[in-house]
Amino acid sequence: MSSSTYIAPTDHAKAADKFMEDEERVNWHDKALWFIREKRDVASKQLPEWELLRETASQIKLNVLGNLDAYLEQFEQNAKQNGITVHWAADAAEHNRIVLDIIQKHGIQKLVKSKSMLTEECHLNDYLADNGIDVVDTDLGERVVQLAQEPPSHIVLPCIHKRKEEVGELFHKHLGTEKGASDPAYLTEAARQHLREKFLTSDLAITGVNFAIAETGGFVVCTNEGNADMGAHLAKVHIACMGIEKIIPKAENLSVFLRLLARSATGQPITTYSSHFHRPRPDQEMHIVLVDNGRSIQLGRKDFYNSLKCIRCGACINTCPVYRRSGGHSYHYAISGPIGAILAPNMDMKKNADLPFASTLCGSCTNVCPVKIDIHNQLYQWRQVLAKEGYVPSSKTQGMKVMASVLSNPTMFRMAGKSGRFMMRLAPGLANIKAVNPWAKQRDMPEAPKESFREWYIKNKKKS
Amino acid sequence: MKVGLFIPCYIDQFYPQVAVATLQLLEKLGVEVDYPLQQTCCGQPMANSGFSHYTQGCDSLFVKNFTGYDYIVAPSGSCVLHIKDHLHDDQNQAAADQIRSRIYELCEFLTDVLQVKELQASFPHKVGFHVSCHGQRGLYLSQMSELNAPDFSKPGFLLSLVKDIELVQLNRKDECCGFGGTFCVTEEAVSVKMGKDRVQDHLEHGAEYITGGDVSCLMHMEGILKRQKSPVKVLHIAEILNGQL
Numbered sequence: 172m173s174s175s176t177y178i179a180p181t182d183h184a185k186a187a188d189k190f191m192e193d194e195e196r197v198n199w200h201d202k203a204l205w206f207i208r209e210k211r212d213v214a215s216k217q218l219p220e221w222e223l224l225r226e227t228a229s230q231i232k233l234n235v236l237g238n239l240d241a242y243l244e245q246f247e248q249n250a251k252q253n254g255i256t257v258h259w260a261a262d263a264a265e266h267n268r269i270v271l272d273i274i275q276k277h278g279i280q281k282l283v284k285s286k287s288m289l290t291e292e293c294h295l296n297d298y299l300a301d302n303g304i305d306v307v308d309t310d311l312g313e314r315v316v317q318l319a320q321e322p323p324s325h326i327v328l329p330c331i332h333k334r335k336e337e338v339g340e341l342f343h344k345h346l347g348t349e350k351g352a353s354d355p356a357y358l359t360e361a362a363r364q365h366l367r368e369k370f371l372t373s374d375l376a377i378t379g380v381n382f383a384i385a386e387t388g389g390f391v392v393c394t395n396e397g398n399a400d401m402g403a404h405l406a407k408v409h410i411a412c413m414g415i416e417k418i419i420p421k422a423e424n425l426s427v428f429l430r431l432l433a434r435s436a437t438g439q440p441i442t443t444y445s446s447h448f449h450r451p452r453p454d455q456e457m458h459i460v461l462v463d464n465g466r467s468i469q470l471g472r473k474d475f476y477n478s479l480k481c482i483r484c485g486a487c488i489n490t491c492p493v494y495r496r497s498g499g500h501s502y503h504y505a506i507s508g509p510i511g512a513i514l515a516p517n518m519d520m521k522k523n524a525d526l527p528f529a530s531t532l533c534g535s536c537t538n539v540c541p542v543k544i545d546i547h548n549q550l551y552q553w554r555q556v557l558a559k560e561g562y563v564p565s566s567k568t569q570g571m572k573v574m575a576s577v578l579s580n581p582t583m584f585r586m587a588g589k590s591g592r593f594m595m596r597l598a599p600g601l602a603n604i605k606a607v608n609p610w611a612k613q614r615d616m617p618e619a620p621k622e623s624f625r626e627w628y629i630k631n632k633k634k635s
Numbered sequence: 636m637k638v639g640l641f642i643p644c645y646i647d648q649f650y651p652q653v654a655v656a657t658l659q660l661l662e663k664l665g666v667e668v669d670y671p672l673q674q675t676c677c678g679q680p681m682a683n684s685g686f687s688h689y690t691q692g693c694d695s696l697f698v699k700n701f702t703g704y705d706y707i708v709a710p711s712g713s714c715v716l717h718i719k720d721h722l723h724d725d726q727n728q729a730a731a732d733q734i735r736s737r738i739y740e741l742c743e744f745l746t747d748v749l750q751v752k753e754l755q756a757s758f759p760h761k762v763g764f765h766v767s768c769h770g771q772r773g774l775y776l777s778q779m780s781e782l783n784a785p786d787f788s789k790p791g792f793l794l795s796l797v798k799d800i801e802l803v804q805l806n807r808k809d810e811c812c813g814f815g816g817t818f819c820v821t822e823e824a825v826s827v828k829m830g831k832d833r834v835q836d837h838l839e840h841g842a843e844y845i846t847g848g849d850v851s852c853l854m855h856m857e858g859i860l861k862r863q864k865s866p867v868k869v870l871h872i873a874e875i876l877n878g879q880l
């Protein structure tokens with residue numbers, strides 16, 4: 172199953188237009204995500220120490236980022252001592268190759284995978300499919316988008332853009348459920364049976380990593396469905412893939428992060444399964460692939476390095492008023508929403524230049540972030556970088572030049588204002604023409620007053 | 636105390652009544668107000684579009700216009716935040732820094748500097764208050780719903796001094812309206828949808844007026860209301876507090 176048939180749109184606004192053709196869907200998408208944001212509010216407000224937890228988490232992560240090399244080496248050493256094989260991958264291609272090598276060494280044809288945004292980022296599924304390996308995503312939402320041949324639209328809720336009727340349709344086609352059935356309990360049971368068979372017959376399991384602990388060489392995987400455990404416990408080979416920023420120094424730090432993660436993600440007090448892996452079982456092989464893929468470059472960007480504090484809880488996505496209306500696919504990057512918009516330009520400025528502009532800079536993302544990433548400031552900073560490096564349309568650059576000269580010259584400014592108001596009063600219909608003025612497509616223009624405030628002031632107030 | 640009145644460009648051009656109300660309100664409260672005649676804009680439209688490197692001319696002009704006042708006051712959280720965070724002048728950074736520390740949004744100037752405890756205003760209507768993001772999350776004019784911290788609202792306090800006003804409760808008390816500067820045209824569809832949803836929240840709760848501290852957000856919502864042929868009107872908070880309606 173490959174997601175390569177899905178053609179990513181290149182421009183956020185265009186893709187958003189498309190998602191919004193169905194306003195009913197947008198309303199429902201918005202409400203579903205807002206519901207989770209509200210659950211997060213309730214859960215966070217039950218802990219008097221919430222803001223202190225966020226600050227503590229932020230400090231721990233900043234320390235990690237400042238000493239990443241040392242923590243990674245400590246982790247590698249301890250993991251090896253535990254009997255885990257540790258691999259290093261500079262980029263997505265190397266990561267994919269390492270994983271394929273392990274699979275092929277064991278002569279394995281099919282495997283199960285639990286949720287890992289890193290493997291999405293590396294397009295591992297496509298790569299393995301091209302090499303004849305059958306990958307089954309075992310997270311329910313991920314399985315749904317996999318069957319639909321789409322990428323996830325959300326890092327925690329991969330199929331949040333799909334209605335249960337659409338899921339029923341997919342399951343009817345692929346899993347043989349009754350036509351027209353959309354009862355979530357019925358569909359979930361069908362998926363459970365389908366996945367159970369996959370778990371039982373797979374010799375290899377790939378999981379992500381939420382936290383890797385330097386002092387123990389172990390790692391923690393959080394899921395609500397227990398699918399990572401089912402996969403890893405039944406398979407002879409377990410490969411865990413992680414970005415290098417997932418390190419935390421000590422096991423005791425989990426008492427901060429596990430409390431923040433579930434509450435921020437879904438409003439749950441704790442994720443259903445927080446599974447600790449330390450060493451392979453006697454009959455098992457365990458691998459960890461540590462992946463850079465652009466992270467060292469981001470670490471070197473002074474305005475953006477702290478985006479690497481992210482623990483992928485999805486809270487910034489749920490609260491984002493733009494995301495809730497435009498849908499996850501409009502971000503055309505593995506990670507959608509505000510956090511995706513500050514990570515994506517690091518990977519490819521040209522391709523992702525539109526993303527930092529897909530925001531009103533309202534700042535809600537920054538406020539919900541459990542590790543206190545100043546997301547909206549970084550969106551603003553990316554805009555400056557992208558404009559300076561020439562990644563915005565030249566028409567915009569020209570327009571901004573004109574604006575800059577008008578606004579720095581009071582006489583020109585007054586002339587422009589006067590003629591603008593004059594035109595609008597003379598021909599209010601003109602300003603409301605939808606084709607020439609995107610403001611007016613669905614909004615009226617303000618009425619132009621006879622005089623500006625300045626003109627009023629000179630007439631009524633100015634002391635000679 | 637001498638106050639320099641900063642009237643953002645779109646207020647000067649399209650909503651002069653908001654500037655008049657701001658000026659009258661400040662004068663009624665005994666403040667000596669001066670309006671520098673050569674002012675234009677804070678430069679935010681360029682900076683938020685990624686072109687802060689084009690704002691030097693605008694910034695120097697701002698510094699020239701507003702140096703020497705005890706306070707600078709503007710009826711716009713967004714423009715004030717921009718000046719506070721970004722005003723820069725290579726020729727005269729000390730003056731720029733002084734302005735950054737002396738500029739106030741109208742409501743915070745009334746509550747924090749003038750410490751207003753009463754107002755001669757009455758407005759016997761059902762009013763929805765729109766919380767603008769930059770004022771709230773940037774200038775801390777009110778508590779943010781995302782944080783686990785005590786509730787407060789500076790504009791809310793001022794409206795509570797207005798006689799007979801009835802403030803309606805909203806489902807989402809501080810969701811963005813979708814204006815977002817150039818976002819309102821570059822992401823027209825999302826911007827309008829956000830605006831429609833925000834307006835709907837006010838309508839559902841029976842608001843006759845929507846008020847707020849930023850004309851840009853209000854202009855966006857007014858455009859939507861008018862297109863819907865809604866009788867609901869928008870007013871800047873200065874117009875209500877000034878009590879001349």
Ligand code: SF4
Pocket residue numbers: 435480481482483484485486487488510536539540541542543544546
């Ligand atoms: S940026 Fe913050 S809020 Fe967003 S996913 Fe990462 S940790 Fe969560």
